[in-house]
Amino acid sequence: MFDLDPSVIVRAMPALWSGLKFTLLLTLVAMSVGIVAGTLLALMRLSHNRVLRGFALGYVTVMRSIPLVLVIFWFYFLMPLLLQMAFGTERPVQIGPVVTAFVTFCMFEAAYYSEIIRGGIQSISGGQKQAAAALGLRPSQAMIYVILPQALRRMAPLLLTQTIILFQDTSLVYVLSIADFTGAASKFAQRDGRLVELYLFVALVYLVICYLLSSLTKRMKRNMGKTA
Numbered sequence: 001m002f003d004l005d006p007s008v009i010v011r012a013m014p015a016l017w018s019g020l021k022f023t024l025l026l027t028l029v030a031m032s033v034g035i036v037a038g039t040l041l042a043l044m045r046l047s048h049n050r051v052l053r054g055f056a057l058g059y060v061t062v063m064r065s066i067p068l069v070l071v072i073f074w075f076y077f078l079m080p081l082l083l084q085m086a087f088g089t090e091r092p093v094q095i096g097p098v099v100t101a102f103v104t105f106c107m108f109e110a111a112y113y114s115e116i117i118r119g120g121i122q123s124i125s126g127g128q129k130q131a132a133a134a135l136g137l138r139p140s141q142a143m144i145y146v147i148l149p150q151a152l153r154r155m156a157p158l159l160l161t162q163t164i165i166l167f168q169d170t171s172l173v174y175v176l177s178i179a180d181f182t183g184a185a186s187k188f189a190q191r192d193g194r195l196v197e198l199y200l201f202v203a204l205v206y207l208v209i210c211y212l213l214s215s216l217t218k219r220m221k222r223n224m225g226k227t228a
Contacts, residue, residue: 005194009201012188019184020205026180027167030105034166035159037106038113039148045118056114063111069172071108076100076176097176109166116158120151157220164213168206181205 009016044056063071079100080092087093124147132142152159171182179187182202189198 008194008197015184019179019181023170023181026170030109031163033106034109034113037110039117041114042118060111068108072104075104097178101173116155120155124150157217160217
């Protein structure tokens with residue numbers, strides 16, 4: 001049905017591999033920072049301090065209510081102006097597209113990871129806290145050594161599912177003209193006029209990676225069900 005030319009994929013492979021490495025790096029960094037920041041936000045949401053609780057609630061609500069592409073645009077175009085006002089420079093402080101991509105994805109994903117982690121913390125029975133207190137642990141120590149490890153383990157499948165969504169969303173960096181995996185394929189597809197081959201290849205790679213991660217998620221859920 002199509003006059004496919006697989007050789008175009010071979011010619012584009014160096015750029016595609018470089019783009020895929022950037023996509024995977026962005027995913028790993030956003031996942032790592034997002035989980036750490038999300039844990040802090042979750043603890044702030046559960047805090048008795050109204051200021052901390054209000055800040056975390058506002059942050060999560062705003063980030064979860066705005067499309068990621070808008071967060072990327074706002075940071076890229078408005079942050080230089082805000083930094084100019086803050087530092088009193090003559091010109092806006094330039095923020096590169098790569099820095100924008102990493103910062104915005106970390107900020108955005110932290111809100112989603114925080115809700116998953118907060119649910120995991122709240123799912124731990126109160127008896128665990130009482131047992132920690134009986135052992136002489138302070139509330140903060142009980143949270144770090146008893147509650148959080150159990151919550152993260154229990155929420156691991158959901159955290160991995162969110163990471164799959166994050167991996168798919170990284171293609172949005174095309175709005176910053178970054179040569180990620182999809183962006184590199186798009187560049188060669190338009191240059192050589194071979195859209196079908198390159199976009200099919202990109203879709204296949206995404207399919208394989210997401211399928212493997214989804215299979216890992218299902219295995220984690222089965223293992224948790226056996227040990228429950």
